[in-house]
Every structure is written in C-alpha cells, then in structure tokens.
Amino acid sequence: MSRLRRDERTVQRQSERVVGSDVPKIDAEDKVAGDARFGSDLEPDDVLYAAVLYSTRTHAEIDDVDLSPAMAIDGVECALARPDFMGKFDDRVRHYGDVIAAIAATGPETADRAVNAIDYDLTPLDAVHDAREAVDGDAPTVHPNNLDIAQHAQHDFTIENENYTKNIDDYHELTVGDPDRGFEEADHVVTGEYTTPRVSHCNLDTHCTIAEWDDDTLVLTETLASHGRSQREIAGFLEIDPERVKIKEPPSASSSFGGRSLRKLTVEPVAASLAREVDRPVRLQLDREREFVSTATRHQTQFTLETGITADGEITAMSVDVVTDTGAYPNGVGHVVLKNSRDRPLDVYRIPNYEYEGVAAFTNNVPGGEYRAIGSTQLTFALESHLDEVAARAGLDRITFRRKNLVEEGYVRPHTEVPIGSCGVDDCLERGLRRFEELERDETGDPRITRGWGVAVGAHPTTSGATSEDSSEAILTLTADGTVTAHTGAVDQGQGIDTVIAQIVGHETGIPTSRVDVEPFSTTDRFADHLGSIASRSTYIIGAAVRDAAIALERELHDRAASALDVSADAIEIQDGVAASPNGEGIPVEQLLSPTDGDELEVYGSASSTETPVSYGAHFAAVEVDVETGDVDVLTFVASQDVGHAINPKMIEGQLEGAIQHGIEFALYSELQLDRGMPKNANLADYPVISPKEMPEDVACEIVESNEQSGPYGAKGVGTPSMPPVAPAIMNALADATGNRFRDPPIDSETVYTELSSEDRR
Amino acid sequence: MTEISFELDGEQVTTNVDPKTPLREVLRDEFGKKGVKSSCDSGRCGVCTVHLDGDAVKSCLVLAPKADGRTVTTIEGLAGETDDLHDVQQAFLDKFATQCGYCIPGMIMTAVDYLEDGEYSGERAEIESALKGNVCRCTGYEKIVDAVEEVANSRS
Numbered sequence: 001m002s003r004l005r006r007d008e009r010t011v012q013r014q015s016e017r018v019v020g021s022d023v024p025k026i027d028a029e030d031k032v033a034g035d036a037r038f039g040s041d042l043e044p045d046d047v048l049y050a051a052v053l054y055s056t057r058t059h060a061e062i063d064d065v066d067l068s069p070a071m072a073i074d075g076v077e078c079a080l081a082r083p084d085f086m087g088k089f090d091d092r093v094r095h096y097g098d099v100i101a102a103i104a105a106t107g108p109e110t111a112d113r114a115v116n117a118i119d120y121d122l123t124p125l126d127a128v129h130d131a132r133e134a135v136d137g138d139a140p141t142v143h144p145n146n147l148d149i150a151q152h153a154q155h156d157f158t159i160e161n162e163n164y165t166k167n168i169d170d171y172h173e174l175t176v177g178d179p180d181r182g183f184e185e186a187d188h189v190v191t192g193e194y195t196t197p198r199v200s201h202c203n204l205d206t207h208c209t210i211a212e213w214d215d216d217t218l219v220l221t222e223t224l225a226s227h228g229r230s231q232r233e234i235a236g237f238l239e240i241d242p243e244r245v246k247i248k249e250p251p252s253a254s255s256s257f258g259g260r261s262l263r264k265l266t267v268e269p270v271a272a273s274l275a276r277e278v279d280r281p282v283r284l285q286l287d288r289e290r291e292f293v294s295t296a297t298r299h300q301t302q303f304t305l306e307t308g309i310t311a312d313g314e315i316t317a318m319s320v321d322v323v324t325d326t327g328a329y330p331n332g333v334g335h336v337v338l339k340n341s342r343d344r345p346l347d348v349y350r351i352p353n354y355e356y357e358g359v360a361a362f363t364n365n366v367p368g369g370e371y372r373a374i375g376s377t378q379l380t381f382a383l384e385s386h387l388d389e390v391a392a393r394a395g396l397d398r399i400t401f402r403r404k405n406l407v408e409e410g411y412v413r414p415h416t417e418v419p420i421g422s423c424g425v426d427d428c429l430e431r432g433l434r435r436f437e438e439l440e441r442d443e444t445g446d447p448r449i450t451r452g453w454g455v456a457v458g459a460h461p462t463t464s465g466a467t468s469e470d471s472s473e474a475i476l477t478l479t480a481d482g483t484v485t486a487h488t489g490a491v492d493q494g495q496g497i498d499t500v501i502a503q504i505v506g507h508e509t510g511i512p513t514s515r516v517d518v519e520p521f522s523t524t525d526r527f528a529d530h531l532g533s534i535a536s537r538s539t540y541i542i543g544a545a546v547r548d549a550a551i552a553l554e555r556e557l558h559d560r561a562a563s564a565l566d567v568s569a570d571a572i573e574i575q576d577g578v579a580a581s582p583n584g585e586g587i588p589v590e591q592l593l594s595p596t597d598g599d600e601l602e603v604y605g606s607a608s609s610t611e612t613p614v615s616y617g618a619h620f621a622a623v624e625v626d627v628e629t630g631d632v633d634v635l636t637f638v639a640s641q642d643v644g645h646a647i648n649p650k651m652i653e654g655q656l657e658g659a660i661q662h663g664i665e666f667a668l669y670s671e672l673q674l675d676r677g678m679p680k681n682a683n684l685a686d687y688p689v690i691s692p693k694e695m696p697e698d699v700a701c702e703i704v705e706s707n708e709q710s711g712p713y714g715a716k717g718v719g720t721p722s723m724p725p726v727a728p729a730i731m732n733a734l735a736d737a738t739g740n741r742f743r744d745p746p747i748d749s750e751t752v753y754t755e756l757s758s759e760d761r762r
Numbered sequence: 763m764t765e766i767s768f769e770l771d772g773e774q775v776t777t778n779v780d781p782k783t784p785l786r787e788v789l790r791d792e793f794g795k796k797g798v799k800s801s802c803d804s805g806r807c808g809v810c811t812v813h814l815d816g817d818a819v820k821s822c823l824v825l826a827p828k829a830d831g832r833t834v835t836t837i838e839g840l841a842g843e844t845d846d847l848h849d850v851q852q853a854f855l856d857k858f859a860t861q862c863g864y865c866i867p868g869m870i871m872t873a874v875d876y877l878e879d880g881e882y883s884g885e886r887a888e889i890e891s892a893l894k895g896n897v898c899r900c901t902g903y904e905k906i907v908d909a910v911e912e913v914a915n916s917r918s
Contacts, residue, residue: 493862657902
C-alpha cells in the first residue's frame, strides 16, 4: 500500500515539469541539421531499381505483354508482366495508374528506359466513374471474380435497397427511434445535398519501399504506420503466411496523414514480386504523378441530409444518406467512411430519431484511402453546412442552436450503450468564441470587400473503433550508459509521439527526457500491437503502455536504490537520473543495474481500453471575399480543441495548425480532378497545395482539457479530430459573407465570382 | 559527359556528369548529400533548395554544369565547421517548426537567404512571401514563420 502512495506523489511532483510542458521535440536537431534519413534516402549497395509500366486506361484487359525488348537492355535484371506477379494480381487494370508490368534494373534510368521499351496490348472495357452509377445493375463490373474483395470484408451486410445491386464495397444502415414520427413532429424540415472532393495527401516524400527476401520472409523497408494490418494484407494478397512479412521503419518516418497507414497494391506486392524473381533487394519509388494516381485519395463522397427541428430549435429527427467512391480496389476504408459518417452526428448532437444509409461502391477511379479523420471530415463538412442552413431557415442563432442540441458528459448516445466520458465541446465553443471575438477586425469600408464569419463543431474518436478493445505494449530498457530505450508500436511521422513517449518516461522515472531514445515501431517481432500510429491512438493507448512500463521501471529503481542506500523505498527520489536518499546520498540509476540483468534492465508495460473517447472541437473562421474577383481570403481562424490533457502544448498547436492548412485546402483549393477517371492535375504545378500566404493572418489555438479518465494523464487524440471542423467553419463563413451556400468544395475564386455575378443579374 | 568542379560545403569536389543531370541528383547520388531532399520535380515544393554562391536555388531546376567553378552550400554544410547549429536552424528547433522534417532543409536554406541580404522588414507577411516557394505539409507554416521572425528580430 505504501508503494501506491509513493507513485501518486511522484506523479504529481514530476508532472509539473515534464508532462504538460513544451519539451523540445527529440528528433528536431537531426531534422534541422539535415541529418534525418527518410525511406527514399536509403539505397543499399546491391539494390536494384524498379520501374513500373502504369495503365493510362481506366479499365482494360491485358491481352499481351512483350517484355523481350526490355530484357534486351543492358542492366535489366528482371521484367514481369502483371499476370506473373506473385499473389492475386489478375489480367485486368482497373484505374489510371494501375500496374501492367514492372522492371528491375541496375539503375533508375535504365529501368525507366526498359519500361518504355515494353510492347503491350490492352482491350478497353466499359468503365464506371461515378459511385451512384456504379451501384446500378446496368453498370460495368469492376471486380468480376470478387477474389481480392474477400480479404477485406469487415462485416456481414444484407442490402434491402433495390437500387444498390452492383459493385458494392460496403454498406451500413441504422435506425434510431422513429424517424417518420420525428419528422412529423418538426416545425421545420430542411434538406440539403453536399459533395466532398477527392483530395490527395501530397506527402512530400513519395512512396518508396525496399523489398528483400530473406529465405521465405519478405522484408520491406519503408514508413508504414500500421504494421500488423499491412502485414496481414500484403501477405493475404501475396498468398503467403503473415508471419513471413516483416516491416522495417527507416530512421526517420515520412509524413502520412493516412497516406502511409496501409500498403498500396501498386507498391509493396510489385516490389516483392520483382525481388522474389531476382533474389536481390528491389527499391520501388513512385514519382509525383504516381503518388497522385497510384496510391489513394480521400474518398469522394455524396451526402443527402434532412433535419427536422421544433420552432425553438430542438432537433426532432435527422436522416443521413451517403454514397462514397471506393475507387478501383478495396482496402477496408470505405467501411470506415460509412461507419464514421453514420456515427458522427450522434457523437455530437442529441438526435432522438435518426436514420442512416450508406453505400461504398467500386468504380474505375483512383482508389480511396485513409486520410486524416476518415469519413468524419466529409460528414462534418456536410452536417455543419447543413445545420447552418437549418438554423437560418428557423431564424435561429447558429451558436445557440448548436448549443441547444449538443451532447454532454454522461449522455448515452443511442448507437452505443456507453455514456460519454469526457466532453469538452461546450467549453470549446465558449472559449473559441471568446478568442475569436478578441481577434475581430474593423470593417474595411471597401465596397469591393464583403466579410463573414463561420463556426463549426466536429468530433472524431481516439483509436480506430474498429474493434471492441484497443491495446498496446511497451518495453523499456535501461542500459549502462544511463539511457532508456523505448520499444513501442509507435511511428513518429512528425506528430511528435516519440517526444511524448520520452516525456512520459521522464515524468515517471525521473530520468531526463534527453536520455530517452525511442525505437521506431520495434514491436513487429516482440509483441503484438497491430495497429500502430493511426487513428490518433498513439498518445492515448501507446502512451498508456509506456506509462505502465515507466511506472514499473521507476518502482524497480526505487527498490534497488533503497537497498543500495539502505533506506526505505518510500524515501528515494529520482531526479536527473540520480536516485537520492533524504540524507543527500545519491546513486546514478545506471549504477543500479545488477550483474543478473546482463547488459540492461528491461521492463514491460501494457495498456488496453474498451473506450473510444471522442475528441471535440469548435472552430471559427472569418473570411473576406473580393466581389469583383471572387477571391476568398481566410483572415482569422480559431481552432478550439478538446484534447483531454495537453502533454506537450506546442506540439498540439502544431497539429491544429496543420489541420487548418489541410482544411483550407479541402474547402477552397485542393482536388484531384478526374475526367472519366483520367487525371487532369496530377502534379504539384497544377494541383494546388497552399503556401504560408494562404494561411490566415491570425491563427489561434485554444486547448481545452476535459480530462479523459481512460487516457494517460487524461489525454485523448488530437491529430485526426482537429481536422473535421476546419472546412465547414470556412464554408459557413463564406456563406455568411456572400449570402450564397456553396455545397461542393473546393470553391475557387471563379466559382465564387460566377455565383455572385449571376446573383447580381437576378 | 562534362567535368565539373565546385566547392561543396567547404570542400573542393570534381566529378563527371551528363550535362542534363539536375544538380540535385549530383548532390544526392554522387556526393551523398541526402540532406538535400527530392519531391515534386517541377520546382514547386522547394525541398531540394541549396545555395549557389549564397543564393537559394531549387537544385532540381539547376543543371549540374551550372555549378562549375562556383560554391554550393547544402543544409549539411550550413553551420560550417562548428558543432553548433546555424542560428536559423536553432530557431526552427526552438520554435517547434519541425514535424516530419522533410521540407525543413529546403525551408531553412530559403529562410537563410532571405535573412542574409539584410534588407528585410521581418514582418510576417514579408516572411510568408519569402517562403511561399517552399511547401510544408505538416505545420500550417505557423511555427516556421515564427522561427524566421525570431531570427529577423534578433538580428535587427
């Protein structure tokens, strides 16, 4: 019992100086010095370079591939046509950027030349490029054999909707209460249709894998945030045992935003097939165009929303209908889009009567994939735009209307039996609004300029919610040089989880964070955290496992120091890596290693949670529009976000500011434009990513702490939850400024100008 | 093939190149300067930015023979012989300007060029204009601008 008391005291004392403070990022020095080495910087001596022949058709059968002209080129070691790749590759290409054949050669230029020398014949097939058309019985079939679909089925479903008969990736429906009666009881019923764009992550470091076979084991060196799932899916596709796939992280992980969570069929299985054939490591890197068309984008999604409210603004019923474009290949993410679209309205608002139907369809478009707050980003844009329209129809104030219907702590959502744990959404609104008002500007007086403001509330769960329980493990090793190395399931793609881990270790043990090293995703062989750094789970569940291990290490060190210094364990305090007794006698922790430890003291920790705590945000935007050009400028943005507990406030600001960037792009700039599946802007000269000029002049972050009981120190996720409210806050501000509702982002200046001038004509 | 010689991060180097090779490839592949990054191939992103005779250039757009007889500085040589970081590097570290870090070498080289000519106001809008040819995907640029602003203020 005395031990427990001691732990509590230690935690309180140290939290003041480590957890909760702006500890500098432990990887920053390497990064500013130019010493960080990413996946694409690695080129082992005996590596061969892959080049791939990509399809410029969106749907075709491969009749013939003549590789002999390529093989005749000096330096070409291997050439394979798609049907001869390992695993489930068949003889069809299903989207622009799909794979027809591949080369491995001694140099990248040779490989490129060899790809150009390949002769091939394709027979074009009828293609479908719209998800609504794809589900119709007359549509072309994207997957005739359903072979590669089987591995992705995440749940059983039966579809009663007779309009949905074909090319179905996934389907969800839900009814809560009595929606018909709810709509009857309403004083106002408002309907709206919204679409969201196909957005690319535009990670600067393009996909690059090095595949190598060690006997029957495939070793892949690349940034993949979700090892276990990637192992399973790559193995499933290659038709080998998942144990035979190993993933090694490069020294520095490349950014992801979901783009590197999972395998891509155009990358790992292709490199693996070549490497198997030549029995040498093969490096396959995508160029910029392939990064756009051969990986994945955010799912383009179409929404129809209907909401009924009473005269004083109480929601009586809501209906949400979703059609999302899975694109050419399944990856389980269509399911997540549908599930998150289904649950998010119920996570944020009290909706007594609710009906939902969502379908994900295969098309011959570039595949949809994971992207920061999958589905929630799309749904929240639609929902928060819609609720502004609902409030306007009923003549209600936008904030008052939302507040009237928001969930709160303890509320039992109708789709789950679990009461909401921590819920800072009302604080987010209140503090966000206060900050936003402080930043309000004087009117310009310029008649060309019209201004408006917008607010949006949003939410996203911490942990994927894919399973009923999430868990993680961690091992800490203390070595004779006084360094602690953390082995965890985390991958630091820039979000700062390694620094959080170092903070937690330092906080619990009294060893300085500067003496904590974090090994990137070292868990593959050692223990089974299969999910990795996705879904904003790292701090929450991996952090909790690290904390458990760190407490075990701290206890062990206290006990050993107590015997060494001949005092009780209670009396020991560890500071700056030195265990000290009350009389001032001290011993460095590394001297507490005993001969029986071998070279190091190893402790294990674990954590599990059945909760999927929701992180809330309320974001505010002020925009101004030049009515003569249609230019939209975001002047002010306030991101007020409930993070549970801020372990490193500066890094949280970094997450919020990055979300603002991606949200502005979603609202006003970025879309991979496809014309019947053919890309129109698959390069960074034509595809807009924003510069610092397009960021708001005033950016403010309000960090709200709701103390999530199931999270370490009360923390929950921030990276993904910070994304959903951004775009709708801007779009609501744009509607406020112009009096015109834009429902199909991204909205460029030409669209704004056209709308405003056609309004003038009326 | 053309022989070129230039000063690279304080060292005199010579190599033979295909005259159509971008400087970036020579720096990365020939001389192992992997701190010079590679991304868009269209001059938009700026991750490959280095200094040519002290001026920031996108090394994917400069053909290698252009460097002949000149001085090339990459992020790896920015701090010179000292073990200390350059003050712009230090400011990026202090201000939490790095996330994944892939854009950072190019971003710092552009910022150093902006700060070196002495004719800057240090106002945020001006810094934003100076950095607009360098893309970062993680940070929303806020803390990057903070870092450059801090150096601008401390030097003035």
